[in-house]
Amino acid sequence: MAEQTLSIALFSGTDDRLQAATTLIAGAAAMERPVHVLLQFWALDAFRADRIRKDHGTSPEAGAAGLAAMQRHGGMHWADVLAQAKELGDVTIRACAHSMEMLEFQLEDLDPLVESVEGVASFVADASGSVVFI
Amino acid sequence: MAEQTLSIALFSGTDDRLQAATTLIAGAAAMERPVHVLLQFWALDAFRADRIRKDHGTSPEAGAAGLAAMQRHGGMHWADVLAQAKELGDVTIRACAHSMEMLEFQLEDLDPLVESVEGVASFVADASGSVVFI
Amino acid sequence: MAEQTLSIALFSGTDDRLQAATTLIAGAAAMERPVHVLLQFWALDAFRADRIRKDHGTSPEAGAAGLAAMQRHGGMHWADVLAQAKELGDVTIRACAHSMEMLEFQLEDLDPLVESVEGVASFVADASGSVVFI
Numbered sequence: 001m002a003e004q005t006l007s008i009a010l011f012s013g014t015d016d017r018l019q020a021a022t023t024l025i026a027g028a029a030a031m032e033r034p035v036h037v038l039l040q041f042w043a044l045d046a047f048r049a050d051r052i053r054k055d056h057g058t059s060p061e062a063g064a065a066g067l068a069a070m071q072r073h074g075g076m077h078w079a080d081v082l083a084q085a086k087e088l089g090d091v092t093i094r095a096c097a098h099s100m101e102m103l104e105f106q107l108e109d110l111d112p113l114v115e116s117v118e119g120v121a122s123f124v125a126d127a128s129g130s131v132v133f134i
Numbered sequence: 135m136a137e138q139t140l141s142i143a144l145f146s147g148t149d150d151r152l153q154a155a156t157t158l159i160a161g162a163a164a165m166e167r168p169v170h171v172l173l174q175f176w177a178l179d180a181f182r183a184d185r186i187r188k189d190h191g192t193s194p195e196a197g198a199a200g201l202a203a204m205q206r207h208g209g210m211h212w213a214d215v216l217a218q219a220k221e222l223g224d225v226t227i228r229a230c231a232h233s234m235e236m237l238e239f240q241l242e243d244l245d246p247l248v249e250s251v252e253g254v255a256s257f258v259a260d261a262s263g264s265v266v267f268i
Numbered sequence: 269m270a271e272q273t274l275s276i277a278l279f280s281g282t283d284d285r286l287q288a289a290t291t292l293i294a295g296a297a298a299m300e301r302p303v304h305v306l307l308q309f310w311a312l313d314a315f316r317a318d319r320i321r322k323d324h325g326t327s328p329e330a331g332a333a334g335l336a337a338m339q340r341h342g343g344m345h346w347a348d349v350l351a352q353a354k355e356l357g358d359v360t361i362r363a364c365a366h367s368m369e370m371l372e373f374q375l376e377d378l379d380p381l382v383e384s385v386e387g388v389a390s391f392v393a394d395a396s397g398s399v400v401f402i
Contacts, residue, residue, distance in 0.1 A: 006392070006399060009266075011154050014195050020279050020308055023366055024401070027388035040154055042195050060194055060328055061282050061310050073370040098157055102207040120161035124140075130399040131140060131264040132277075133158070143400075145288050148329050174288055176329050194328055232291055236341040254295035258274070265274060265398040267292070 004129030005034045012134055013042030015078070016058040016070065021134045022078040022085070029089025038123045039114065040096040043134075045103060047095075052079050052111045082113055094118040138263030139168045146268055147176030149212070150192040150204065155268045156212040156219070163223025172257045173248065174230040177268075179237060181229075186213050186245045216247055228252040272397030273302045280402055281310030283346070284326040284338065289402045290346040290353070297357025306391045307382065308364040311402075313371060315363075320347050320379045350381055362386040 006028045010021055021043075028035045039047055046056050058067050076084075085091050095110060097119045107117060124131075140162045144155055155177075162169045173181055180190050192201050210218075219225050229244060231253045241251060258265075274296045278289055289311075296303045307315055314324050326335050344352075353359050363378060365387045375385060392399075 004396075009154070009158060011151070012193075012195065016309055017279070020277070020401075023308075023364075023388050024277060024392065024399075027392040030389045031393045033392065040157075041150055042193070042200060045200065057195065059280075059310070061280065061325065066310060066313065069371050096157075103203050120157050121164045124158065124161040124167065125165045127264070128138075129264070130395070130397070131158075131266050132399050132401050133154075133266050133268045134401045143288070143292060145285070146327075146329065174291075175284055176327070176334060179334065191329065230291075237337050254291050255298045258292065258295040258301065259299045261398070262272075263398070265292075265400050267288075267400050267402045 003033055005036060005127065006129060007123065007127035007131045008035065008037045009040060009123070009131065009133045010037050010043040011040045013046035013056055014058050015056045016062055016066070017134055018043065018046060018056065019078045022081045024132070025091060026081050026085040029085040029091050032089065034090040035092070036123065036126055037091070037093045038096050038118060038120070039093065040099045044095055044099045044105070047111050047114055048105070048109055049111050053077060079111070079113065086113065094123070096120060137167055139170060139261070140263060141257065141261035141265045142169065142171045143174060143257070143265065143267045144171050144177040145174045147180035147190055148192050149190045150196055150200070151268055152177065152180060152190065153212045156215045158266070159225060160215050160219040163219040163225050166223065168224040169226070170257065170260055171225070171227045172230050172252060172254070173227065174233045178229055178233045178239070181245050181248055182239070182243055183245050187211060213245070213247065220247065228257070230254060271301055273304060273395065274397060275391065275395035275399045276303065276305045277308060277391070277399065277401045278305050278311040279308045281314035281324055282326050283324045284330055284334070285402055286311065286314060286324065287346045290349045292400070293359060294349050294353040297353040297359050300357060302358040303360070304391065304394055305359070305361045306364050306386060306388070307361065308367045312363055312367045312373070315379050315382055316373070316377055317379050321345060347379070347381065354381065362391070364388060
């Protein structure tokens with residue numbers, strides 16, 4: 001069952017959750033498990049071509065100490081982890097049609113990591129394995 | 135596997151997450167996939183009969199721009215999307231017994247979209263497919 | 269399928285989400301379903317030996333009324349619910365290697381509920397059932 005698709009509805013756009021999400025995606029890709037990501041709401045906003053590498057803040061619960069730990073730790077930016085996971089494994093990143101409309105984005109407004117636009121029904125139809133909401 | 139049940143532990147009670155959750159539920163219903171929702175904590179609070187259509191706020195990360203985008207976009211209220219999904223598909227919405235006790239609610243305090251009260255163990259026992267925490 | 273493993277990536281460290289997570293874990297353990305928990309980011313911080321029973325705050329959406337309801341309700345601390353679930357069922361709690369490094373923790377800094385350190389790839393490899401992000 002390890003080759004089951006991981007379907008991730010990525011909703012949150014803060015750097016701590018995006019980092020946790022991409023770690024999970026990279027882990028799945030390393031285990032040769034296909035990953036389908038649907039970007040919604042604030043996660044979609046974080047993938048704007050002109051913003052993806054900007055500061056997206058953290059969850060309020062991170063606090064000053066958590067933020068300091070993240071900054072001290074450094075490491076690869078989550079967008080680079082994601083790019084690497086896409087090269088290494090079967091990782092598809094799509095933008096949710098409903099959120100695209102709400103945020104008034106066109107596909108060309110987004111970072112090239114995002115391949116296309118997809119409706120939620122199609123995302124669910126493909127989700128034969130686990131659905132994860134982040 | 136597309137007909138696998140989607141079991142959603144709905145915890146969050148902000149309008150952005152409730153909207154994302156109901157979009158997922160409606161998408162699953164459209165694909166003829168059964169959906170079991172267990173309302174917990176702040177999501178349960180959002181389903182109070184006298185509050186379901188009131189303003190439930192958004193995640194802090196939405197910010198002023200995100201909130202403005204949601205309001206400008208408008209569209210159906212998530213409670214109406216949910217009502218439609220229930221008519222269209224096999225969608226069950228139950229209140230978590232533990233959260234009912236904590237919030238001191240009776241079933242009649244809740245919107246009629248909520249059918250009954252259920253314990254978490256029973257919810258998990260029925261969760262033969264994917265469990266999603268929102 | 270009820271005996272399928274529930275794999276929980278526990279990211280959030282606020283008391284309301286930790287309480288919801290442990291209720292789910294206890295419910296799964298009661299139904300004889302194995303549970304693998306990977307502690308990440310702020311959830312890992314909440315499991316520090318000297319802090320696990322301290323106040324970890326709540327999500328902003330809880331508000332004053334929600335916090336008051338949680339305090340009025342009282343009941344067992346989530347760490348005790350978790351200890352009981354571990355005795356009762358097949359519950360494994362591990363610390364995410366990446367988060368350990370980021371927060372500069374050693375295993376001995378953590379509560380004994382945490383058994384060992386694990387990478388995300390290994391967590392995903394074992395996740396034959398549902399993956400839940402909390």
